[in-house]
Amino acid sequence: MGGCAGSRRRFSDSEGEETVPEPRLPLLDHQGAHWKNAVGFWLLGLCNNFSYVVMLSAAHDILSHKRTSGNQSHVDPGPTPIPHNSSSRFDCNSVSTAAVLLADILPTLVIKLLAPLGLHLLPYSPRVLVSGICAAGSFVLVAFSHSVGTSLCGVVFASISSGLGEVTFLSLTAFYPSYFLLLTSPEAQDPGGEEEAESAARQPLIRTEAPESKPGSSSSLSLRERWTVFKGLLWYIVPLVVVYFAEYFINQGLFELLFFRNTSLSHAQQYRWYQMLYQAGVFASRSSLRCCRIRFTWALALLQCLNLVFLLADVWFSFLPSIYLVFLIILYEGLLGGAAYVNTFHNIALETSDEHREFAMAATCISDTLGISLSGLLALPLHDFLCQLS
DSSP: OGGGSSOOOOOOGGGOOOOOOOOOOOHHHHHHHHHHHHHHHHHHHHHHHHHHHHHHHTHHHHHHOOEETTTEEOOOOOSSOOOSOTTSSSOOOSSOTHHHHHHHHHHHHHHHHHHHHHGGGSOHHHHHHHHHHHHHHHHHHHHHOSSHHHHHHHHHHHHHHHHHHHHHHHHHGGGOHHHHHHTSOGGGSOTTHHHHHHHHHHSOSSSSSOOOOOTTOGGGOOHHHHHHHHHHHHHHHHHHHHHHHHHHHIIIIIGGGOOOSSSSSOHHHHHHHHHHHHHHHHHHHHTOTTTOOOSOTHHHHHHHHHHHHHHHHHHHHOOOOOHHHHHHHHHHHHHHHHHHHHHHHHHHHHHSOHHHHHHHHHHHTHHHHHHHHHHHHHHHHHHHHHHTOO
């Protein structure tokens, strides 16, 4: 294409000279393909996180595991909760909700650690199929379980589904550069964007064909090249690890302990509202890259750490007078976490070369999982310590 954008067919001099431009896809078709790809990835991300988020939001109920006749899950909606530990100043479960977090994240951590080494050898279609089967299996196990152990097995299946899906779909974005161009203003597109647009138009995401392979994709990178690329990614990986460590330490270590007795909401209902508002913030900020882009993600990590310190102080001193103030802080926490995630991967997509992008996406997605795993490990002893306080 380059300098011969309008390719011409030249006849011999005896027949005269005539130029006929090759048919090209209209700009409208290019834009349509871009939007179809963006909507496709948006839906894939929404569905991929669904089981993972549901399990974390139901962590308090899974550990309480109350049952009524007919094998129906039941959570008492009454305004007066019965403390699980009457000698403690907190209304604690015997096991921290961080246990559900670990069951929901450790399998994902294993998948993401192994993914950059050989997952690219497995085609995308089987990966998506396995992810879908595990997601469905997780809901079946939790819905029909009779014990906390069986429910946690269902949570593990949700983790496998989410981890495999995330690393698969993030790697897949390397074949659809127009997805990242769509998330920014049109002026951000590079001069070669027209060629990328035609390539994307030829292989829309919402179709049965596999994406065209790029020359020099991650499958051809040597170990030395992978290590060099990974070291360059640490500028983005470390802040994202810190952001997710802080926010999930709040979510699974402190949410259960941020219990207000002067409201009409039960303990389980308060916990669910916390999780819902956090996820609402994440959802909004992950979908807002077109409106707001952040280059220095370390600033988001610092703000999230301040959130953690503030809420930990409130758990200890109980100085916040209303649960609605906590609602606002948690919504803000979700906005910070979602912004850190989407801006990290957007910056990587812009700053990595085509041959390194697929590997860079797969390698960087270990960041959030590593931070979440560390927070779960530290939240367990914190829960036990605080719940022993009289």
